[in-house]
Amino acid sequence: MENIIVIGGGLMGTSVTWKLAEQGEKVVLLEQQSESYDNGSSYGAARISRSLGPKKDIFSFVHNRTVKEVGKLIEFLNTETTTKNHAMEDVYSTSPVSYLYKKDQYDAIRKLRYKKQRYDYRRASGNSAFRKFGVTLKEDEILVREYKTHSGTINPSALLEKLRLGINKKGGQVKFNTKVVKLVKKEGVFEIEVLNGKTNKKTTIKAKKVVVAAGPYTVSVLKDFAPYFNRIITPKRVLLAYYKIADERFQQLSELEIKSIFAAQPMFSQIGKEYFSMVERVEDNGSPIIKAGGHQIRRNILDLDKVWDLAPRKKELKWIKKKFRKYMEMLEIFLKKKEIELVDAYNCVYSETRTKVPLVTHIKNQFGALDRDIVVIGGMSGVGAKGCLGYGVIGANLITGNAGESSKIYKRAVRKFGSPGNRLWTKRPRRGRLF
Ligand SMILES: Cc1cc2nc3c(=O)[nH]c(=O)nc-3n(C[C@H](O)[C@H](O)[C@H](O)COP(=O)(O)OP(=O)(O)OC[C@H]3O[C@@H](n4cnc5c(N)ncnc54)[C@H](O)[C@@H]3O)c2cc1C
Structure with missing residues (x-):
């Protein structure tokens, strides 16, 4: 037994x-x-890894605890090998995490401000967002950007x-x-x-x-x-799409523009269908493959075994591409539709309570x-x-x-x-x- x-x-x-x-x-x-x-x-x-949250936030707790536990795992694996080739960077990519809010969600933003977390993030509204983060916002939007080691993405x-x-x-x-x-x-x-x-x-x-x-x-x-x-528990289907900027157009981007694209990933909008995007990997020419989707575009699933091979729905892909393009425009980078290439797309599954x-x-x-x-x-x-x-x-x-x-x-x-x-x-x- x-x-x-x-x-x-x-x-x-x-x-x-x-x-x-x-x-x-x-x-x-x-x-x-x-x-x-x-x-x-x-x-x-x-996947986006982020620590920011209100005081006593259990999701910040499990994130911070995971970072600590990954550290312990890496230490253990390195004591077991002579090459000591395991590193935190294999699992985490540290980068600023951007959260987009509407001004009427100010209560949620205010809760982020407490002593221990005070220096982990900055925020900006329509007037100052471009100066602070290089992002153009609408009048009624607020951008919060988290800066913390091991916040960014987890692999x-x-x-x-x-x-x-x-x-x-x-x-x-x-x-x-x-x-x-x-x-x-x-x-x-x-x-x-x-x-x-x-x-x-x-x-x-x-x-x-x-x-x-x-x-x-x-x-x-x-x-x-x-x-x-x-x-x-109910399983829900969520579409993930991978986009890149077409090579020819990517080559036209300046170093500053490329830097700004990376600095603005990952992004997690708290508005509407909750658009998110992050760098999945970087091609040899330095071009990021960006994974994007909408957290709230969730559909019921008839056959769970089939969902992984189900063809992506055009309507959902269109929504993601539109948001991708719009986000680039917020960085003052303007792309024609044909300059955004779909690299891959598949259905993933949330299981939610x-x-x-x-x-x-x-x-x-x-x-x-x-x-x-x-x-x-x-x-x-x-x-x-x-x-x-x-x-x-x-x-x-x-x-x-x-x-x-x-x-x-x-x-x-x-x-x-x-x-x-x-x-x-x-x-x-x-x-x-x-x-
Ligand atoms: C689109 C999308 C975006 C996401 N974005 C983020 C994000 O940005 N940040 C974040 O923190 N999280 C994110 N998540 C959530 C995160 O990826 C999931 O919560 C997590 O991967 C769930 O892991 P799991 O082990 O519960 O499920 P799974 O990874 O599905 O593991 C379940 C395992 O059980 C196995 N299994 C099932 N049935 C049986 C059986 N009968 N016998 C034996 N084995 C079985 C399956 O094969 C599978 O390997 C996202 C999820 C999705 C879908």
Whole structure:
């Protein structure tokens, strides 16, 4: 019998497995994909990593904690090799992070100003934004720019590779091509039926404890143990498009203009459909490939297995391209439509909870009884990657029964990411119904 099984090898499952292995726990991670991670919310080389938030912000906490944990992981990996070739820069690209607001969102901006964070950002309105940041704003807009080491982008694919390496070196196991098809608990023991993607054979693994971190597939993994989870987590499709400035036009840009493009990435608009963009990679000629999308352009998904290969919708692509062009115009760089080239586009998946706050929590079984031998890490929505090891720390403490940390912010995070039961029934549950 296994001690702890983690289901799902995206950023969340791999982070919690690493934390458990680091603590000396016997842990096995099951991942349905092969070693090359192609279909999942954590696919790709860039996600915005940002620390800015109001006082006691749990999302700033998980981000800052992730930075610290990545540092520890790198240190460990370097002690294990003579070449010492692991660096923070493999995972993080530090750059200013721009947030665009409307003036009527001033309350949210005001909350950013507190003593500890005072020097981490600057802000400007229509009058001063061009002078301060080289960005032309409308009268009713405000730009906030965060400057902090390791804020910028985080590279999921590089981090996954390092976490897997760490897990192996600490004696943990990662089993690829292993799809969980059934999860039940009998007489206090979890029975996990798995399908081997290579041999097509089914086997059953027994385990004392289980962590479910299957991203958008969390609901289907829990269909027997906690069938009510389809009311807690909903997968949503989000289109990602990669654009570049056509080579001929890029060559015409001055050094100052190119510098300004890089300085203005990543960008996260808090307005409307929440346009975002960031540098995914840089071509040999110095031209950035910019990943862009709209956080709030979310669609329901009929067939989760098909969504990864679904053709991008023209209407969504058009919206992203228009926003891309407009943002360049705000930098006083004017591009014709044909000077913006689509490099790639694919559908990615958010898994979101009703409240949009992620879950890292013990859950109730199908009979409504809380089970402390199971933890779910899911519903990460758009704030997962930057905080993956923060969520991993909490998940590892919950599953091992460790009291966790004594800081107020840690406790607040555990509370806020906890208890799906309470979130499902924000008011009194109907009499006689437990779930
Ligand atoms: C378009 C988009 C933009 C985003 N932007 C940002 C951003 O800027 N900043 C940020 O911090 N976050 C961002 N995120 C969020 C972040 O990428 C996700 O929250 C995070 O990657 C989720 O990781 P996960 O491990 O929960 O899910 P996944 O990466 O999907 O991992 C789940 C894993 O479980 C495996 N699995 C599923 N079912 C089974 C099964 N039955 N058996 C075995 N294995 C199984 C899957 O193959 C997968 O590998 C964005 C997400 C999207 C979609």
